[in-house]
Amino acid sequence: PRMVVAGFGNVLRGDDGFGVEVVRRLQEEGSAPAGTVLLEVGTGGIALAQELLTPCQRLVVVDAMTRGGAPGSLYVVQVEGVEPARSIDMHMAVPARALGLAQVLGALPPEVFLVGCEPASTDDLTMELSPCVNVAVDSALAAVQTLLRRAHG
Template identity: 45%
Template sequence: MTTSVLVAGIGNVFLGDDGFGVEVVRELKKTALPDWVRVADYGVRGMHLAYDLATADPELTVLVDATERGDEAGTVYVIELDTSARSPRPCLDAHGMQPDVVLDLLALLGGVPGRVLLVGCEPAVVDHRMGLSPVVERAVGTAVAAVTDIVANHGR
């Protein structure tokens, strides 16, 4: 079965746990994945990610990011994002990496997303420093396993 999956690590490595997605894709690049899976570090380049989504048109996009939901720090979760009925907003932050901003940029470019999942982690510390907190560092392996499972199930 030939499919296309984009795994996008997003976040700012200069803001502590916000670099979670970047660290997860760094680990995923060491993992054997099917050739129809592309793993990329987008950092804070929202316009770049939206452009790649518009041109590559993946069936499945997995965004990996630190996302505050009010859970205990280090909690990893998988959420399917609602991508229906997007209206492009003319005033957008091209560096914004929140999923809604990226999807709005994609709509502005005329793209239509396939299925989009967010593998998120509750951050402990988001401040001006490099490196993940110990609790979020421990969650990297859990997120790598979650992405690997998503890819394995998508290919079936």
């Protein structure tokens, strides 16, 4: 089955670059199952909507998510509909718009998951992740791998 992993975020804003970093690490490891598309979406959701025009079974969105947990907390959420993605938090605005666009185009995959990390800081102009979020990248890699493998089962 074809699967898409989409990393969102602004790599110039510290922890906001979490999603992009996770996708880059997946690319470096080369460990994603065959048929997996790894997409560095960054801050523009249109690329994802375009990618989804080719049908896929499962989409995993990776992004910083502000939900009030301790910085570095990892969240894995299955999205039942596009609206909840928008209400989860402000940070998810770009992914939610991309998913909304995909829905309008009739291109939303049957299974959509969010893998999010609570940022420590997204206000500093830096390309470095904070230490706790950097640690969470490893957990996120494991979570994404699990989601991808489960789709093959």
